[in-house]
Amino acid sequence: MVTIRSGSIVILVLLAVSFLALVANGEDKTIKVKKVRGNKVCTQGWECSWWSKYCCNQTISDYFQVYQFEQLFSKRNTPIAHAVGFWDYQSFITAAALFEPLGFGTTGGKLMGQKEMAAFLGHVASKTSCGYGVATGGPLAWGLCYNREMSPMQSYCDESWKFKYPCSPGAEYYGRGALPIYWNFNYGAAGEALKADLLNHPEYIEQNATLAFQAAIWRWMTPIKRAQPSAHDIFVGNWKPTKNDTLSKRGPTFGSTMNVLYGEYTCGQGSIDPMNNIISHYLYFLDLMGIGREDAGPNDELSCAEQKPFNPSTVPSSSSS
Numbered sequence: 001m002v003t004i005r006s007g008s009i010v011i012l013v014l015l016a017v018s019f020l021a022l023v024a025n026g027e028d029k030t031i032k033v034k035k036v037r038g039n040k041v042c043t044q045g046w047e048c049s050w051w052s053k054y055c056c057n058q059t060i061s062d063y064f065q066v067y068q069f070e071q072l073f074s075k076r077n078t079p080i081a082h083a084v085g086f087w088d089y090q091s092f093i094t095a096a097a098l099f100e101p102l103g104f105g106t107t108g109g110k111l112m113g114q115k116e117m118a119a120f121l122g123h124v125a126s127k128t129s130c131g132y133g134v135a136t137g138g139p140l141a142w143g144l145c146y147n148r149e150m151s152p153m154q155s156y157c158d159e160s161w162k163f164k165y166p167c168s169p170g171a172e173y174y175g176r177g178a179l180p181i182y183w184n185f186n187y188g189a190a191g192e193a194l195k196a197d198l199l200n201h202p203e204y205i206e207q208n209a210t211l212a213f214q215a216a217i218w219r220w221m222t223p224i225k226r227a228q229p230s231a232h233d234i235f236v237g238n239w240k241p242t243k244n245d246t247l248s249k250r251g252p253t254f255g256s257t258m259n260v261l262y263g264e265y266t267c268g269q270g271s272i273d274p275m276n277n278i279i280s281h282y283l284y285f286l287d288l289m290g291i292g293r294e295d296a297g298p299n300d301e302l303s304c305a306e307q308k309p310f311n312p313s314t315v316p317s318s319s320s321s
C-alpha cells in the first residue's frame, strides 16, 4: 500500500546528461543532471540517489550539519538522559537519505529546507523530551532524551487488526522512536513501508537509531489516511485546503501539521500545554538554526487551538490483550 519510491519513471527520454562536481563537507558530492520529457531531474551521491527533481537542489547535509544537530539536542547524552549514546547525526542523515528524493528537506529551496528541519525536529524534540521547567539548559534543550516509553501501562495490541497486522506473541507495541509509534497497526504499517519486520520485532526501533529516524520521517511524509495530506505536504505548501478545511480553520500551516499527526490530543482544545510545547520547540530551533522565529509567521498559523481535528479519535481507549 505504502511505497517509498515513486515509481512513475518508466520510460526515460534521455535528452541531455551533464555532470557537475562539488565538494561539500570534505566528501565528494557529484550532482548528475538529465532531462526527462523536458523536466530536469538529478541524483546526488548516496544522499539523494534516485533520479528526482528534488535531488537538483541542496541536500540536507549541505545546510544542516553535525554541529547544528548537537546544538538542537545538546542534553541528550548527559548521564540523566534515558537513551545515552543512542541518537546521532549520522543516523539522522542516513535515514533522511531514503526520503530526500521524495522532497524531505529538498523541496522549495534552502530556506524551506531549514524550516522543515526545524519543524520536523521540533516535533521530534517535543515528543522525546525529558526537559521540565527546572532542567539545566532550559526545558527546550532536552529533545531525544528518550527512545522509548518508560513505563507502558499496556501492550498496545488492537485485536481488531488481527487479520492485517496480528500482534506477535509476547511483543509489546508501546511507544518507541523519534516520533514515537504505538499500537500493532502502526508498527505493521511502518514495517511494510520500511521493509523491516516491525510487527514481529517492534524492539528494532529502540535498538537502531537509523530505523527509528526512518519511521519518524516516514510518519512525517505519509498521509495517515487516504485523501489526507502528509505533514510534509502541509508544511511545504503542496497541499491545497478544501472549503471544509478552511471552515475547520485548517490551513497550510505548522499548526495543521500537529493536527494531522495528533488530532484532538493536541488541537481544537484551546491553548493547551502539549500544543504549546511543540510550538516552542519549533521556534527555538528556528532561532538556533539562524533563521529566527519571526519567519514562522503569525501565531494563528503556528497554533491549532481553534482547528477541528483531521482525525476524530478512532483509537481504542483500552487494550484488548
Ligand SMILES: *[C@@H]1O[C@H](CO)[C@@H](O)[C@H](O)[C@H]1NC(C)=O
Pocket: 053, 054, 057, 106, 107, 108, 109, 110
Ligand atoms: C529548488 O530550489 C528553488 C529555490 O532555490 C526552488 O524555487 C525550487 O522550487 C526547488 N525545486 C524543488 C523541486 O523543490
Ligand SMILES: *[C@@H]1O[C@H](CO)[C@@H](O)[C@H](O)[C@H]1NC(C)=O
Pocket: 196, 208, 209, 210, 211, 214
Ligand atoms: C539499522 O537499520 C538500517 C535501516 O533499516 C539498516 O540498514 C541497518 O542495517 C540496521 N543496523 C543494524 C545494526 O541492524
Ligand SMILES: *[C@@H]1O[C@H](CO)[C@@H](O)[C@H](O)[C@H]1NC(C)=O
Pocket: 244, 248, 308, 309, 310
Ligand atoms: C468536513 O469536516 C467535518 C469536521 O472536520 C467532517 O466531519 C466532515 O466529514 C467533512 N466533510 C467532508 C465532505 O469532508
